Amino acid sequence: MISVLYVSIYIALLAAFTGYEVITRVPVILHTPLMSGSNFIHGIVLVGAMIALGLAQTPLEQAIGFIAVVMGALNVTGGYAVTERILQMFEKGKSKKGN
Amino acid sequence: MISVLYVSIYIALLAAFTGYEVITRVPVILHTPLMSGSNFIHGIVLVGAMIALGLAQTPLEQAIGFIAVVMGALNVTGGYAVTERILQMFEKGKSKKGN
């Protein structure tokens, strides 16, 4: 039976490869939106923050957890909105409005 | 704690994505060598065959296991040699010799 450690390693490894392969051969213009988009994706940290706050016991933990949730939420919504706006420019015709 | 099932799903999922992403945007000429190359890679079945034979108890199991090892070995060495020969054509100058 394989250990949890190796399972985790497989998962991390494959996730890393997936991330890498997705990005290879991406045109230069997409650098910024992709950076912004992946910034949004690590907003999943909000889920961790919610769990941390959800399981927090002491006020200190609650305080830190609360801060984490606020920051995580900022990451999520801000990241989404920014990416969305940047990518709007890629819709032809609408491109002028963004500016 | 996450279940083994989900871990397995993550692994299969990510492996599938990796396989998919590696192949997208591959030129037509590479179709055959890639088919051959990935044929070689599933030669890893030899490892399974070895384990099956290694852990086999009854003569029937041993017999099937032995067949599995032979076939797996065929897959591995044949797959390698064929891929190698196909890919040799991609080295310029040598291209004429292969024919």
Add this chain to the structure above:
Amino acid sequence: MAVTVAVAKEKSEGEKRVALVPEVVSRLTKSGVRVLVESGAGEEAYYTDGAYSSAGAEIMHDRKSILSQADVLLVLQPPAPAEIALLREKAIIIGFMSASKNVESIRKMKERKLTAFALELVPRITRAQSMDALSSQATIGGYKAALVAADYSPKLLPMLTTAAGTIRPAKVLILGAGVAGLMAIATARRLGAMVEAYDVRRAAGEQVRSLGARFLELQIDAEAAGGYARELTPEEKQKEQAMVNEAVSQADAVITTANIPGRKAPRLISKEMVSGMKPGSVIVDLAAETGGNCELTKAGGVVVENDVTIVGPLNLPGQIPFHASQMYSKNLQSFLGLVIDREGKLAVNFDDEILKGSLMVHDGEIRHAQTKELVEGRQ
């Protein structure tokens, strides 16, 4: 016995071409043919006597003895009747016969029982492409026609944006997109003009566009056998006239090449149309010889009417004599392949499709119906 092929200096006016060039002479002499060349025959096409004699020809100064020794006489235009009288009986003449202009010569050939092959009658089958002197000369004619148009035009053909203003490109219209017309299109385009073309044959449309020019479409299809055009119905003529009229009035230069073999050239540009043209425009009428596509054309002359210059050149290929002779000579070389065998002996197979098609006079008879009518009808 080896055949004797002779080339005399062309006598017709303005004819600078020569029927054989030294390169072809040397091929003939190598296969055992005796080649006689009149001194100075190639002079105006810039082929020297020296070049001929080093190619193996015998240079002769006496025109009469050349004619009297020839088994095969190669010409651009048929000789005068008096000279035909000098040829031996059964001698072969090969060249353009232009029967309508040379009725007397043809009659003389008949009387003298000569054999005459008319190159303009060579059927346009694949095998005969290398003997197609009409095409080879039309190629040169089309090129030269574009140059003549550029030359007579008071305008530049290409567009030029300069510190002294922008010159708009000239509009050149080509009427008749046969061999000459296509070459005129190509040459005018090379010079930077905006080129439009028109032809009654629908197939010409694709060909015109394949040279990057615009084709004026009229919904008529009038292709007859052999790639030649048939004559148009009156109604078609009218529609065509309207479209051509409009295009002509816009053009800075018009080059007309429309021909219907064996007939008078179709009239495409009337006097009134000329009066509707822009001052300074030019018409080059390649059909001048057969009556002209323009009403005002004076064959061999230049007419200026209402500030429009109408050029009716005769024998344009003759103005590029070096290459025109070279190509004509190559055509003859191929044709001779049907008349002379590999050992240099005469071997005429009168059943050959090409020889049959181009045979004009033989054994005291005129074999080409239209010519027969022309010559004997007048008798």
Add this chain to the structure above:
Amino acid sequence: MAVTVAVAKEKSEGEKRVALVPEVVSRLTKSGVRVLVESGAGEEAYYTDGAYSSAGAEIMHDRKSILSQADVLLVLQPPAPAEIALLREKAIIIGFMSASKNVESIRKMKERKLTAFALELVPRITRAQSMDALSSQATIGGYKAALVAADYSPKLLPMLTTAAGTIRPAKVLILGAGVAGLMAIATARRLGAMVEAYDVRRAAGEQVRSLGARFLELQIDAEAAGGYARELTPEEKQKEQAMVNEAVSQADAVITTANIPGRKAPRLISKEMVSGMKPGSVIVDLAAETGGNCELTKAGGVVVENDVTIVGPLNLPGQIPFHASQMYSKNLQSFLGLVIDREGKLAVNFDDEILKGSLMVHDGEIRHAQTKELVEGRQ
């Protein structure tokens, strides 16, 4: 008081151009200038009297009264001395002065205290580009020179692979790659020739190559001030001669445009070199006017020597009169901007660099040193 600008019909032989075209006339009249045009002045360039009068010009039949009313007379070539006598005192003449050919006229201008601006003296500064009539006319000359070469050649310029053999492309050599030379290169290349060019100025190399032609390199750099070439040293001349010699002997057509302003044209092709050329080759000598780049050139004539045709055309731009006039006229329009203000009044600022440079005669004095020597030295 509004200024009166006059254009008379050019009288010099073969001059078909006109100094103002209707388009420019209408710009002038719109700004209040009175424009007088002699009847028929634009005729040979295909600009009709009607076009002039609808552009706002007064058409006059009496040449004398035109001249006597003019504040500013626009010309291509200076009028004859007798006509200059008809002009008012202080009248301004603008145009090519070609002093060496018009000594008497210049003298008369001086006597009559006229002001004469010579367009050929306009300094080649950026601001003056739109007044650079030398360039505009040379552009047309270069184009026409290539056409003339193609016209006189007994050969096709482009390569053609046909059923009647392959025609090799003609080799065209351009000597002198100034404005005219570059245009000749471009035009010959358009026609499909293989083009080589040579110039003493090294900078011309890049320019020649930028048109896709080959540049004959000789390790000399001889650019003098203003983009004009200096005269060569004897040793340089010799080396150059050897290289040019070789290239000339290979060429089917040579177009020479080498000039050194104010001097006799350099001699690039000697009689012996001509005798080394291929039969049927052509030389077009654009420097015929200033003595010719070829020893055998006859200005204004055609010489055939040793099967080589040498054309020495005078006033080639004049053979494309429509566009040559248009460009010249645009040049004059720009120049008039320095002489006439926005309200259509005379306002000459003699300190302006361009006016200073091009001023030839003023106030009873010849201001241009070389011309002064020419005119007064002879006195």
Add this chain to the structure above:
Amino acid sequence: MFPDIYDPVYVVTIIFFIVGLHRMSHPRTARSGIMWAGGAMAIAVLVTFFYPGMHNLTLIVVGIAIGGSIGWIAAKRVAMTDMPQMVAIYNGMGGGAAGAIAAVELLTSASNGAYSALAVAGAAIGGISISGSVIAFLKLQGWMRQKPITYPGQQPVNIIVLLATIAFGVLVLFPGIAGFNTLLLFFIFAIGYGILMTLPIGGADMPVVISLYNALTGLAVAMDGFSLQNYAMVVAGTLVGAAGSLLTLLMAKAMNRSIGNVLFSAFGAKEEENANITGSMKPVQPEDAAVMLAYANSVIIAPGYGMAVAQAQQKVKELVDLLESKDIPVKFAIHPVAGRMPGHMNVLLAEAGVSYDHLFDRDEINADFPNTDVVLVIGANDVVNPAARREGSALAGMPILDVDKAKNVIVFKRGQGRGFSGIENELFYADNTKMLYGDAKDSVSKIIQELKKL
């Protein structure tokens, strides 16, 4: 000895496999890709000897030796042209191994729900893969009729066999009901389905089918991996399963076919025979034309009227520039009557800026064709028609460009159009000729695009 060494080694193996596959998907690095994968495989096999509780080591070594040497020698010996069937047969072996492993698994473990189900799935897929691959091999090798083998009611029969396979597979999961015979029948149906499924597929479609079986084998291996709890097999198998599936789609797409069409339409079953001309027209894709050019040592372009119609001259010039930048010399063969007017090709090529020293007429170039790797016939037809050499043909007597003597010929044309003469061109059916259909300008553009990627 080295207790848990195999786990980290398997991780490394996987990394190497992925890197290898990645490299194999770029022409420049492809060669090294198989090395990476090969190295990883060697290590993985070695380390498996140290798997806990291994018996039968001699048997294992013997098995590897037998299979390994046969595989190696056969692969090295066969002709280059027989490679596709070799891939098929080796893939089948992999499927067989996967099936056998599943069988052992099903025999030993007295069932463990999910794992057994995965083993059954692996066994079924492996069985289909081995028999299908073998049929593919036989067809390609010519030991079996290449044409689709069809009979009435074929589809229903296939579906019934497939359902039977599934049914017995489910049965196997209930050890109470099922015995050894159930298992045997299950395998027989699976193997049978593989055979039946492959019979109606024609030779030309085989590469797609082989790729499909390749993906299936990958899947089977992954399933075995699950049931063995061997993640190296899971990952490698899934990798191949995914990559192989995509590849199958891409290959079908490159042939302008859908997968369904390939599998179920018995394409080519009713192919007509051409009375007169032997051989068949072989279409080629711009991508493959690009590769042929990229690896050529000499190229001649024979343009014709079609180039003029397509106004492709500028693109052709660009292609020439590109090839020359790769040190591949290119010449133009200009036939005297190519096009529709004398000098037609000259005019167009001059317009596109092709220099004169690239142009050769018939007499100058005909001797070069036999030594030329690739000839591009761009919109020419009559002027390259070998019929002209035959007395009695409408083209008889016209000297042609001997492009048919070159090693490879690619003909650019839009469709079934004939030339000016209106007669059929047997060049198009020659063994060394491939047809690139489409407007010449578009086709040349595509080749340029592909060439730039190589």
Add this chain to the structure above:
Amino acid sequence: MFPDIYDPVYVVTIIFFIVGLHRMSHPRTARSGIMWAGGAMAIAVLVTFFYPGMHNLTLIVVGIAIGGSIGWIAAKRVAMTDMPQMVAIYNGMGGGAAGAIAAVELLTSASNGAYSALAVAGAAIGGISISGSVIAFLKLQGWMRQKPITYPGQQPVNIIVLLATIAFGVLVLFPGIAGFNTLLLFFIFAIGYGILMTLPIGGADMPVVISLYNALTGLAVAMDGFSLQNYAMVVAGTLVGAAGSLLTLLMAKAMNRSIGNVLFSAFGAKEEENANITGSMKPVQPEDAAVMLAYANSVIIAPGYGMAVAQAQQKVKELVDLLESKDIPVKFAIHPVAGRMPGHMNVLLAEAGVSYDHLFDRDEINADFPNTDVVLVIGANDVVNPAARREGSALAGMPILDVDKAKNVIVFKRGQGRGFSGIENELFYADNTKMLYGDAKDSVSKIIQELKKL
């Protein structure tokens, strides 16, 4: 309620994330990519409320509401040009959240070897990421000097702080020795290092640095995921970590810089000031030029002598064809004295087959420039030099093409060469001008290649 619903939901989330990222990496599908990712995120957040044993639900909702509304509103309000700093600050928030989670984790769990170590690593990386991102934000926003901030001994100081971070991190793992203060100091050093590391980096390099911090945040999230045993976080974090790292490399490469060079060289610290002309020359890569063209609604090409020297006319024609095939109208602006002879451009463009109706002279086209999205100045210099409008300049009095009035100008030239007049061209320094260096023919070719990929 729904007992283990979050596990399958997380799997789906991951699938959506990967699909989203995949789509974002192609221009055509990019827009939809963010939608996929957004949808997945919404579901993941919702389902987390059903995580077993959750307390403080109100607090969570309040926190999300506060953070969410600030983030949303700020992102929607700021100017488009300020987007990079917004990415920086939101990324920093993510890093901060990751650090905070790790802190909670370290405070609660009384240590479990590997998991704690991962939490510490997550905390450190998160701390560096938040402070670094904030500095990047401040610099880009102009609230801090954009130029690199350097001082003697900067490198040693940075290294010492980094070592201290690591040391305290290790200490934290030993609850026996370490207390709350250790943890605090650890965070202070990590945050400090982020600040110090970012100070010496100049404004132009910021995008690369932001991308780096983005990758780091991803890593930190993955580590938190490990220690929380939340594989959605692990996968998403690793995905971003890997993609972000590669992206960072690609971005640095696109700027012709190495990562090391960006991070440690204080690039631009000694930038010289140009005495006369304001602004600076901004080089652009063919890839980006291609994108500007692809998304333009109107393009004008102003050719000059450089196009002739490069003999780029055929390529330029090809570019025009390509743009027109994408429905982007292209015009040529032909200046009367462009080149070295009258009509120089006409001759070349005619040779390349550009039709006359594409050509416009100065008077016809000057009014169009202000409404033109992109002007390509291909080897022209004097004829587009605004100095000509100034009295006293050597070019004074020559009417020029008003390309400087267009929205974007791309100037093609090889290097610092001047025009025929020999004077400097202030157009090249204008805000809306970018310089594409290299031979014009090569540059146009590259643009064509890139355009075809879009």
